[in-house]
Amino acid sequence: MSAYDKLVFELSSPGRVGFSLPESDVPGKPLAELLPRKFLRGAAPALPEVSEFDVVRHYSRLSRMNYGLDTHFYPLGSCTMKYNPKINEDMARVPGFARLHPLTRPEDAQGALRLMHDLAGMLAEIAGMDAVSLQPAAGAQGEFAGVLMIRAYHASRGEKRTKVLIPDSAHGTNPASTAIAGYEVVEVKSLPNGEVDLDALTREVGPDVAAFMITVPNTLGMFEPRIMEITEICHAKGVQVYMDGANLNAILGITRPGDLGFDVCHFNLHKTFTTPHGGGGPGAGPVGIKAHLEPFLPAPVVVKDGDTYALDDKRPKSIGKLQAFWGNFGMLVRAYAYIRTMGADGLRSVSDNAVLNANYIMKRLEADYDVSVPGPCMHECVLSARRQKRQGVTATDIAKRLLDLGFYAPSTYFPLIVEEALMIEPTETESKETLDEFCDAMIQIAREAQQNPAIVTSAPVTTPVRRLDQTRAAREPNLRWSPTR
């Protein structure tokens, strides 16, 4: 393998520059005379010294050591890796958006505020909620905000509730966000088919429970058939119901969290609404709520008065602020452009095709892999490699082998309640040919697991590096480059 193995520091040559800055056009003293010495840096920071072209070639080469959605099918379950439209990128870069300072007075930021106001309204309609805050920076922060609003609501009614119920199939951010919001997390066991155990739920909901938090469709890709009973059971006991909206791509225009009885629901604009994942972020995690929670929304709230838009920060019952400014505006521009492009019929057809594609994959793979729950599924399906494991081939091995065959991997080992889980979400933007190629590869791997497991367990061999020593990384953490290493 002749992979590129440089870090930018290793390209550095003393005196080389990659920047262009003007000479100072103002008279004045040098810095050492402007400021007391104790505030100044003793030695210049050891940053690389490289030319602009060094930079361009280096990062271009590094990019080629990645699989991205633009280059590879990326069936990462729960992440909705759908095509990120290029026009949205152009729109986010229009100077009127990209070069707008956050503290520009509202009179001079009417276009931005209107976009936010209208986006919040469209998301509220999509989810059947009464109001939406665009401030949360990602799904996890949306969860945090939602749980804090629930907490403030109970407190406003003089109720002391200390627990939040969360199924064992939940994403890790659910319990983590809830714990930071000051609650004790009680894990509720799911039924073997991944559905909520209504008897267990009925037993658990009591006067000390503040909320029940679930994902719909659930993390096995299934719609909870008794969802409306669930929200009713909770409400009867004064328990608020939170929907993790990470899987909203399955239900656009088909059903709405608000109509199912949910009090709170967050959106992941980087999933359902096509904002790019950026190698891990940024995203945006707006949170929708029913009217009774409105006083507690994160401040400020974008409001409309006649034809004028403003930021209303006089909200005494608000849970407060989540980030310094108003939200990940650049992501909001992209999501807004997407919804305006699709319209109602377009969004409905998104979910129809997402569901169709996932069921197609599940059907094509059901002979070679165990399905975690019989279908039909919604927008994703969870397979189990337990059969392959008996041949010594794990979900990890299958994921690595897929890399060799030209695909990124599904999510693995999530949800935790499925042994050797492979969570596959194709999204609506993939073509049947791609799905077929992926299914053919998966079937080939299942055969290899029987006939030649070594080829699977030794994968990947085509990537820039082979399997990496995770234990060593954790045991002797090397988290920054230094010239002596």
Place this chain on the structure above:
Amino acid sequence: MASRYIANTPAEQREMLRTIGASSIEDLLVKIPPKARLSRPLALPPALAEADLIRHMRALAAKNADADRYVCFQGAGSYDHYVPSPINHLISRGEFFTAYTPYQPEASQGTLRTIYEYQTMIAELTGMDVANASIYDGASSLAEAALMAHAVTERTEIVLARGVNPLYRRVVATYCDGPGIRLREVPAPEGVLDAEAAGTLVDKKTAALVVQSPNFYGCLEDVAAAAEIAHAAGALLVVVTDPVNLGVLEAPGRLGADIVVGEGQGLGVPMSFGGPNLGVFAAKAELVRRMPGRLVGATVDKEGHRGFVLTLQTREQHIRRAKATSNICTNVALCALMATIYMATLGKQGLQRVGELSAAKAHYAAEQLTKVPGVSLRFAQPFFKEFALRLPKSPASVVAKLAKQRILPGVPLKTYDRTLADCLLVAVTEQRTREEIDAYAAALAEAVRSPQRRHR
């Protein structure tokens, strides 16, 4: 109408349904109870073709006073620094742009290497041992630092200097509510930390003392003195800083900081009406296992080649769940990539130049603006690229008047501090020219000179 973002044709849909053994897509939705179904189309505006969308978006954008059409002297946590051209070209490569969290390291070495470079450069700039892969923004990064200090020290109070950006203090309050952490504030009557007051407030209940330098008013804080106060009580010192200044300003790590956080937007990230931003988070090595967020470490592959992975993941929500050090999952990796490319492009000399130019222009601007009768510097403290001006007229009215001349003169401080109702916070970066500064001074003179109204 068919959508360009969906590939399946009706014929392909039928073929797939045949394979599945369903007669229609409706058949696949049987688990959804009929009474839960939406019986009407979503009430959304009609779909727009690409050219119509562009027209619509441009019309919205045209209603905003952006820093291309207006001369921006606004700061307070978001700054108009220069963004070198290669950044946008490189981050737009689909291999970076459309990938997600590098959970399959063999197919994500590009992202992992850039994060490792980012961690290295941030650690170097801040003078700390380790930096994480990013938090959402400067404010949430500070909130995470407060939670971390609470967890590390098992103490229940955080003492914040009033010079810490008030928007950040509000975010800290949101995050500290659940765990019941008490927040206390040290006044800054002279624009910087009142050390004596800090000395009495910081005690054995204090998890951390938080100072910002340059602080919200632009003044430089004596970080070393703050470190002494914190450490004498066994508390941690958290320093909020703007890393783009650290080409010339002393690294907080060399002044005694235990945790350094800040807003990295100045490092090549567009202002974008306040987000996405870049939460910088760095700490001393002994705190690494309590750090929030992702960390990338170097290791080797099975053939001994250098490679990079996400590491120390047992801190994180997907493993530790309710006991994780933070709930963060999606972060702002692409903004960290912008910063990485920025720091590589500017390099050792460039970041110094940015600092020198910003400081020189800010001091020139302060000189010119305070020549205007009735205008003075609010605080008699050393400042860097930002300063508070006291005006003889209401700052909001000055902002309104100057907007007509396409000048964004600064941020009125009234909303943040009632005692500063007559003040305007002015930021000057290397982007501002002498001509722009002189024009601002002339416009300000005009705005504050205009005769008093005869009628009320």
